[in-house]
Amino acid sequence: MPHASFAMSPNWLTAAALQPAPVPEVWQWLFNQDSLTRRLTKLSANGFSVVPLLQGWAPLRDDECAVLGVAAGSSGWVREVYLCGHDQPWVFARSVAARSALEDSALDLAELGNRSLGELLFSDQAFARGELQVCRYPAAWLPSPDQQEGLWARRSSFSRGPLAVLVAEVFLPSFWPAAGVSLS
Known part of the structure; x- marks a missing residue:
């Protein structure tokens, strides 16, 4: 699993802390609170698809453990997918949940298959979204064909x-x- 390596954790920043700010068009994609799945579906004129790369129990990265409130080195459910427009990967997504909390919930992430997790989260009113944070994502954390430094990433819980x-x-x-x- 080369893209799950434990590179140095990036500095995740809120909108208020991000300096210098990216161009407005990038800012809009990074900090928009709407469902990214729905936005990509619209942008692709319904040519949206999800391509699963891996999913299963695995050690979580330290930055993930901190956000989830579990001990460093804890295991959890890890799901990595490509979000595609017209069969071209546009977004790499990594979703994680702590093992104990997931096992105690009624949510079965293993059954998602090629469906979007975002659509599930946005359709269940019981889920509350936390603040968006952004960073320049470490290349070592990306699938090998996409390992490039400096790509914009966002995350929320x-x-x-x-x-x-x-x-x-x-x-x-x-x-x-x-x-x-x-971007130039």
């Missing part, structure tokens, strides 16, 4: 009672032209 699901989304280089955003 979705909580329902004692269960928290941390969702990180990394915008791949192929996304920005499709969104009509120039």
Whole structure:
């Protein structure tokens, strides 16, 4: 699992702490509170799909453990997927949940298959979304074909009672032209 390596944790920042701010078009994608799945479905004119890369029980990264409120080195459910527009990966997403909280909940993430976790989280009114944070994602944490430094990522935690699901989304280089955003 080369993309699950434990590289140095990035500095996740809130909107208020992010300096310098990216261009407004990037900012809008990073800090929009709406469902990214729904936004990608609209952008792709219903050509949206989810390609699962891996899912199962695994050690969580220290930054994930801190957000989930569990001891460093704890295991949890890890799901990594590509969110695609017209079969082209636009976003790499990594979702994690602490083992104990997930096992005590009625949520079965193993049954998602090629369905979007975001759609599930946004359709269940019991989940409350935490504050969005962004960073430049470590290349070592990406699947090998996409290992590039400096890609914008965002994350937020979705909580329902004692269960928290941390969702990180990394915008791949192929996304920005499709969104009509120039990064140069």
